[in-house]
Amino acid sequence: xxxxxxxxxxxxxxxxxxxxxxxxxxxxxxxxxxxxxxxxxxxxxxxxxxxxxxxxxxxxxxxxxxxxxxxxxxxxxxxxxxxxxxxxxxxxxxxxxxxxxxxxxxxxxxxxxxxxxxxxxxxxxxxxxxxxxxxxxxxxxxxxxxxxxxxxxxxxxxxxxxxxxxxxxxxxxxxxxxxxxxxxxxxxxxxxxxxxxxxxxxxxxxxxxxxxxxxxxxxxxxxxxxxxxxxxxxxxxxxxxxxxxxxxxxxxxxxxxxxxxxxxxxxxxxxxxxxxxxxxxxxxxxxxxxxxxxxxxxxxxxxxxx
Amino acid sequence: xxxxxxxxxxxxxxxxxxxxxxxxxxxxxxxxxxxxxxxxxxxxxxxxxxxxxxxxxxxxxxxxxxxxxxxxxxxxxxxxxxxxxxxxxxxxxxxxxxxxxxxxxxxxxxxxxxxxxxxxxxxxxxxxxxxxxxxxxxxxxxxxxxxxxxxxxxxxxxxxxxxxxxxxxxxxxxxxxxxxxxxxxxxxxxxxxxxxxxxxxxxxxxxxxxxxxxxxxxxxxxxxxxxxxxxxxxxxxxxxxxxxxxxxxxxxxxxxxxxxxxxxxxxxxxxxxxxxxxxxxxxxxxxxxxxxxxxxxxxxxxxxxxxxxxxxxxxxxxxxxxxxxxxxxxxxxxxxx
Numbered sequence: 001x002x003x004x005x006x007x008x009x010x011x012x013x014x015x016x017x018x019x020x021x022x023x024x025x026x027x028x029x030x031x032x033x034x035x036x037x038x039x040x041x042x043x044x045x046x047x048x049x050x051x052x053x054x055x056x057x058x059x060x061x062x063x064x065x066x067x068x069x070x071x072x073x074x075x076x077x078x079x080x081x082x083x084x085x086x087x088x089x090x091x092x093x094x095x096x097x098x099x100x101x102x103x104x105x106x107x108x109x110x111x112x113x114x115x116x117x118x119x120x121x122x123x124x125x126x127x128x129x130x131x132x133x134x135x136x137x138x139x140x141x142x143x144x145x146x147x148x149x150x151x152x153x154x155x156x157x158x159x160x161x162x163x164x165x166x167x168x169x170x171x172x173x174x175x176x177x178x179x180x181x182x183x184x185x186x187x188x189x190x191x192x193x194x195x196x197x198x199x200x201x202x203x204x205x206x207x208x209x210x211x212x213x214x215x216x217x218x219x220x221x222x223x224x225x226x227x228x229x230x231x232x233x234x235x236x237x238x239x240x241x242x243x244x245x246x247x248x249x250x251x252x253x254x255x256x257x258x259x260x261x262x263x264x265x266x267x268x269x270x271x272x273x274x275x276x277x278x279x280x281x282x283x284x285x286x287x288x289x290x291x292x293x294x295x296x297x298x299x300x301x302x303x304x305x306x
Numbered sequence: 307x308x309x310x311x312x313x314x315x316x317x318x319x320x321x322x323x324x325x326x327x328x329x330x331x332x333x334x335x336x337x338x339x340x341x342x343x344x345x346x347x348x349x350x351x352x353x354x355x356x357x358x359x360x361x362x363x364x365x366x367x368x369x370x371x372x373x374x375x376x377x378x379x380x381x382x383x384x385x386x387x388x389x390x391x392x393x394x395x396x397x398x399x400x401x402x403x404x405x406x407x408x409x410x411x412x413x414x415x416x417x418x419x420x421x422x423x424x425x426x427x428x429x430x431x432x433x434x435x436x437x438x439x440x441x442x443x444x445x446x447x448x449x450x451x452x453x454x455x456x457x458x459x460x461x462x463x464x465x466x467x468x469x470x471x472x473x474x475x476x477x478x479x480x481x482x483x484x485x486x487x488x489x490x491x492x493x494x495x496x497x498x499x500x501x502x503x504x505x506x507x508x509x510x511x512x513x514x515x516x517x518x519x520x521x522x523x524x525x526x527x528x529x530x531x532x533x534x535x536x537x538x539x540x541x542x543x544x545x546x547x548x549x550x551x552x553x554x555x556x557x558x559x560x561x562x563x564x565x566x567x568x569x570x571x572x573x574x575x576x577x578x579x580x581x582x583x584x585x586x587x588x589x590x591x592x593x594x595x596x597x598x599x600x601x602x603x604x605x606x607x608x609x610x611x612x613x614x615x616x617x618x619x620x621x622x623x624x625x626x627x628x629x630x631x632x633x634x635x636x637x638x639x640x641x642x643x
Binding site: 031264 | 348356358359361365376462463478484488489491498522546572575578594596597626640
């Protein structure tokens, strides 16, 4: 810069231009990648959802209007998968919220080694879901898995076969999901709890407020915004759930753990190759996710204001 | 005990020295007992949470027979590296005569000895090693790209007025909101046309875009925290914008960049769905491979456990290194500690 001294107006102009240039040079590669691999594909699959396209035939896509959507919405099987996904989301997010919040209450006060203990508890959520699903499959194994033994069954005879029994398989997936993601809720709750000013509790203690009253009137409302963010994140993730189920049950036994995302994969890739219909289903899932997020965010704002 | 309770009131200095808690709700024996119970509960909790990981670790050091013993063996087994050897090698079963010949040889390496115990001979390196190499290449390259591109874009978003900024930022995040299959269907068709299906480049590009959502959001948060005045002062002193970026902003953002890099690396390393649907052989990574590790005549749990353990260990280490930034990383910078 010492090379361009003197004429200050020229320098000013140069810098103005170069700021503009830098802005676009910095941002363009990202935008191009986004347009190519994100925005274009989304619109492409929106188009495909109105066609009867199949990725393994050479036939060009034929416009069929809303036929794909109509077929999907009239298919009772599809409603069942959505119901299973909803049940899975409700159970696992509900349990994660309770357990995660509980863990945060236990860990909120610092003690020697609390940092290490907290980090150890956070490990599950950093792991690869498909690998987690796989080693929980080993844990659930009816004969040599450790899960039934920890529950008190001393021999495989008469012990439940978690992943092969219709009613239990979804619970097995829920338990694993709760194991993996309660730490996430805990992490968010901890940051909420740490932000509560001490003087609120002191004032309550001076007024001889019961601990239940303190919890209900101080702790809960203060943590609520973060807790709801955690619930929102987890609900969206639950509707996307794919890896974990693929690692554990692959949708079985029968269709007991066939979540929408798993069925979508089957419809689009495994054997069926109904690309057009799968795209339509993908958009239905997208709409459901957006609707849920909106409901949550509206409630979240209401709580923040109130 | 009095020291620790007293430590909680740091920052508030009473006129007379006290060696008890100044918080009215933290005195008395019941508060102290409650605290003790909490600490015990915290350790129990950590123990329970780690049982599955602990069990995985145990299984990976068991022999094939011990891994499926009924009832499960917790301590009463001889640790062996059989699982790891089976994971990383291809083996063939020896017939009786060749088995005798092999047993007489004295120049066998330790892993050949382990295979020999099961009557097998190592014939080469297993497919898994190549898949693990793919994982390293793809996760590494896409992370570097995502961090560099994300840093530049985040700087632009943070310091300049970009038209349609919030729309772009939303679109950047949308890949994460959708089930992976939704993103994959059109990408799959596109890649097939372009010849990018089952290539390293294809997966690297997709992971880069996928991770840009994380890196742009996280780095924008970190850069927003660096006062603009620093660069402006540097530019008044004669630095160009680029020099100010390199010599003033980057050193300030190092921690943020490091944390972002590692998060992005973990996401790419753990990713399963895209790899499952967009690769078949050449570019397939480890996550879709681990569930398919099968031994002769049945699932070889010790090998699967060994593969899983080896795959998880880097992530566990990183979790410890990153613990101060975890909250930020998992919420895409939405929540800062």
